[in-house]
Amino acid sequence: MEGVDHLAFERNKAQFDVDEMKIVWAGSREDFELSDRISRLVASDPVFRKDDRAALGRKELFKNTLRKAAHAWKRVIELRLSEPEAYKLRAFVDQPAFTDLHWGMFVPAIQGQGTDEQQQKWLPLAYRMQIIGCYAQTELGHGSNVQGLETTATFDPKTDEFVIHSPTLTSSKWWPGGLGKVSTHAVVYARLIIDGQDYGVHGFIVQLRSLDDHLPLPGITIGDIGMKFGNAAYNTMDNGVLTFDHVRIPRNQMLMRVSQVTREGKYVHSNVPRQLVYGTMVNVRQKIVADASVALSRAVCIATRYSAVRRQFGSHNGGLETQVIDYKTQQSRLFPLLASAYAFRFVGEWLLWLYTDVTERLKAKDFSTLPEAHACTAGLKSLTTTATADGIEECRKLCGGHGYLCSSGLPELFAVYVPACTYEGDNIVLLLQVARHLMKTVSQLSTGNKPVGTTAYMARLEQLLQYHSDVKKAEDWLKPNVVLEAFEARAARMCVACAQNLSKFSNPEEAGFQELAADLVEAAVAHCQLIVVSKFIDKLQQDISGKGVKHILEVLCSVYALSLLHKHLGDFISTGCIDPKQGSLANEQLRNLYSQVRPNAVALVDAYNYTDHYLGSILGRYDGNVYPKLYEETWKDPLNDSIVPDGFKEYIQPLLKQQLRNARL
Numbered sequence: 001m002e003g004v005d006h007l008a009f010e011r012n013k014a015q016f017d018v019d020e021m022k023i024v025w026a027g028s029r030e031d032f033e034l035s036d037r038i039s040r041l042v043a044s045d046p047v048f049r050k051d052d053r054a055a056l057g058r059k060e061l062f063k064n065t066l067r068k069a070a071h072a073w074k075r076v077i078e079l080r081l082s083e084p085e086a087y088k089l090r091a092f093v094d095q096p097a098f099t100d101l102h103w104g105m106f107v108p109a110i111q112g113q114g115t116d117e118q119q120q121k122w123l124p125l126a127y128r129m130q131i132i133g134c135y136a137q138t139e140l141g142h143g144s145n146v147q148g149l150e151t152t153a154t155f156d157p158k159t160d161e162f163v164i165h166s167p168t169l170t171s172s173k174w175w176p177g178g179l180g181k182v183s184t185h186a187v188v189y190a191r192l193i194i195d196g197q198d199y200g201v202h203g204f205i206v207q208l209r210s211l212d213d214h215l216p217l218p219g220i221t222i223g224d225i226g227m228k229f230g231n232a233a234y235n236t237m238d239n240g241v242l243t244f245d246h247v248r249i250p251r252n253q254m255l256m257r258v259s260q261v262t263r264e265g266k267y268v269h270s271n272v273p274r275q276l277v278y279g280t281m282v283n284v285r286q287k288i289v290a291d292a293s294v295a296l297s298r299a300v301c302i303a304t305r306y307s308a309v310r311r312q313f314g315s316h317n318g319g320l321e322t323q324v325i326d327y328k329t330q331q332s333r334l335f336p337l338l339a340s341a342y343a344f345r346f347v348g349e350w351l352l353w354l355y356t357d358v359t360e361r362l363k364a365k366d367f368s369t370l371p372e373a374h375a376c377t378a379g380l381k382s383l384t385t386t387a388t389a390d391g392i393e394e395c396r397k398l399c400g401g402h403g404y405l406c407s408s409g410l411p412e413l414f415a416v417y418v419p420a421c422t423y424e425g426d427n428i429v430l431l432l433q434v435a436r437h438l439m440k441t442v443s444q445l446s447t448g449n450k451p452v453g454t455t456a457y458m459a460r461l462e463q464l465l466q467y468h469s470d471v472k473k474a475e476d477w478l479k480p481n482v483v484l485e486a487f488e489a490r491a492a493r494m495c496v497a498c499a500q501n502l503s504k505f506s507n508p509e510e511a512g513f514q515e516l517a518a519d520l521v522e523a524a525v526a527h528c529q530l531i532v533v534s535k536f537i538d539k540l541q542q543d544i545s546g547k548g549v550k551h552i553l554e555v556l557c558s559v560y561a562l563s564l565l566h567k568h569l570g571d572f573i574s575t576g577c578i579d580p581k582q583g584s585l586a587n588e589q590l591r592n593l594y595s596q597v598r599p600n601a602v603a604l605v606d607a608y609n610y611t612d613h614y615l616g617s618i619l620g621r622y623d624g625n626v627y628p629k630l631y632e633e634t635w636k637d638p639l640n641d642s643i644v645p646d647g648f649k650e651y652i653q654p655l656l657k658q659q660l661r662n663a664r665l
């Protein structure tokens with residue numbers, strides 16, 4: 001953050017204490033200090049340089065990833081970093097790598113599904129990275145439908161082993177990150193077959209490569225699935241293909257916390273409930289939601305700073321042109337995204353609490369809140385990743401032509417981020433799961449079943465079906481209760497309408513659900529938006545210190561809620577929750593709120609406390625010194641290594657020198 005501050009005049013406009021907002025964004029003072037220290041450590045280390053990524057070929061890119069991952073591990077050991085510090089270090093290195101899957105999926109799968117003995121055997125090796133693992137679930141022909149997986153694990157009682165086999169082409173494992181070139185082990189999901197009987201899909205720890213020469217073990221065929229969307233982006237990762245030809249593993253390598261296969265080949269359920277695995281899922285999805293707020297805030301930070309630097313039109317008598325951030329259209333596209341980044345941050349914080357709550361309840365054998373927690377994390381994963389992927393692309397457009405340059409950081413951020421809409425559950429498939437849960441909740445209301453957690457508002461269904469907003473003037477939309485009730489009534493009514501339509505089918509569970517799937521997804525979205533709005537409002541009930549901090553967060557909360565209301569006005573009006581006049585008043589209030597955000601915009605993105613290294617964007621530089629740096633950077637492109645390009649003699653010169661007989665051709 002050196003040099004002249006070209007954005008100083010923007011920073012001087014801020015009406016709140018930015019340092020205090022940094023603490024709110026980080027979650028606590030300790031979290032802020034940890035992030036700040038580790039991000040600077042990474043930024044100052046030349047091995048973690050990333051500005052050269054766009055010009056690297058696949059092989060160099062991949063080798064560079066290996067180099068960075070090895071160096072990161074070395075730093076973790078040398079500096080004796082704690083687990084949270086090591087996690088932050090990997091995050092700030094900001095390059096998708098096999099380590100993401102090792103720490104993010106392989107280790108949690110063993111922690112969640114392994115017995116105590118299995119954990120004692122495998123986890124120390126994984127923690128020391130003496131084995132490197134990945135998560136091999138998806139197959140060439142099967143992804144969302146996990147129950148349709150074809151890989152088999154057949155128990156052989158003679159040798160006390162499982163035989164892992166890929167019976168068809170479509171059963172080839174396909175996609176697992178870290179599998180293609182690095183992992184030595186995998187948690188492989190396969191159908192358990194005992195004595196000809198199929199017991200469904202289970203997880204198995206399988207060694208894939210020799211720990212000495214890294215060659216695949218006998219019976220294993222393995223490779224990388226090839227280039228993915230975006231050049232540098234996710235191509236640092238070795239997503240892989242894997243087939244098994246009757247590969248044998250000891251019986252004790254089936255993950256047996258929930259169900260076991262005995263020496264005699266008997267399939268038994270342990271007394272540990274199946275729902276335990278949900279706990280891991282809540283944890284993984286909580287991280288995805290937290291990551292969504294990070295990715296969106298990076299894009300918003302770039303677009304906001306650049307919008308304050310960029311000027312177009314409006315110059316009179318040779319004076320300065322207008323900053324594009326002052327255009328109302330720019331504000332109406334950018335500020336809802338700025339507000340969303342904060343909203344997702346707070347809902348992510350709440351999910352962390354939910355995970356702790358779920359874990360405590362599981363220990364006490366209380367499973368009552370699990371289905372709701374499971375549905376709500378699925379929905380929030382879907383909602384936040386979809387909005388973030390769309391939001392990054394919007395930020396690219398907000399930066400005009402320069403946003404399309406790799407040096408803006410936005411194309412790579414987009415390409416790296418978009419698969420989040422697909423992995424860990426396709427976003428539409430997840431919303432359909434949420435919808436099923438909502439339909440069940442509605443149908444059980446008549447039987448006296450009390451809805452819990454984020455569906456608790458359904459208990460007031462009668463009242464919500466009677467509701468009509470009493471907004472009379474634009475400022476009424478600033479009252480949290482007014483907003484909350486409108487969102488609750490809209491979600492409840494959309495759910496009830498779906499439930500009523502489903503009941504017209506002779507087979508509502510199947511045929512009805514298929515036919516009404518699009519409406520059900522919309523009802524699920526309405527429910528998930530309500531959760532985010534309500535958690536933002538809850539956050540504002542807490543003590544928040546620092547001059548003006550709480551007030552500007554209240555402004556952002558209203559921007560988030562009212563911009564959604566404006567976007568989905570059709571839902572709110574057609575369900576009779578508000579009338580068109582009240583819709584117009586919400587829009588009027590929104591315009592007013594944008595004017596309040598405007599002087600604080602740059603300070604609000606400064607509060608993310610991102611280093612220029614992490615942001616990786618010339619347009620989003622802290623000092624706003626965009627044009628000289630863009631000009632300087634452009635000469636570093638490999639095409640500019642020579643003044644006359646390679647190929648001139650073969651392909652350009654002959655064209656220029658051609659002697660055509662027919663001059664008119």
Ligand SMILES: Cc1cc2nc3c(=O)[nH]c(=O)nc-3n(C[C@H](O)[C@H](O)[C@H](O)COP(=O)(O)OP(=O)(O)OC[C@H]3O[C@@H](n4cnc5c(N)ncnc54)[C@H](O)[C@@H]3O)c2cc1C
Pocket residue numbers: 101135136137138142143144145174175176177234239419422423424425426427428429432
């Ligand atoms: C970058 C990346 C990394 C990945 N990493 C891993 C990994 O480490 N390990 C691993 O095992 N897998 C991994 N995957 C795979 C990922 O988990 C799957 O791609 C994901 O679960 C989606 O499944 P699918 O590809 O089968 O999509 P499909 O289910 O085939 O989806 C195709 C379309 O069908 C729609 N659709 C599917 N079912 C329904 C339904 N019931 N109703 C309505 N619409 C439906 C979807 O909405 C989508 O539009 C990764 C994928 C990507 C892109």
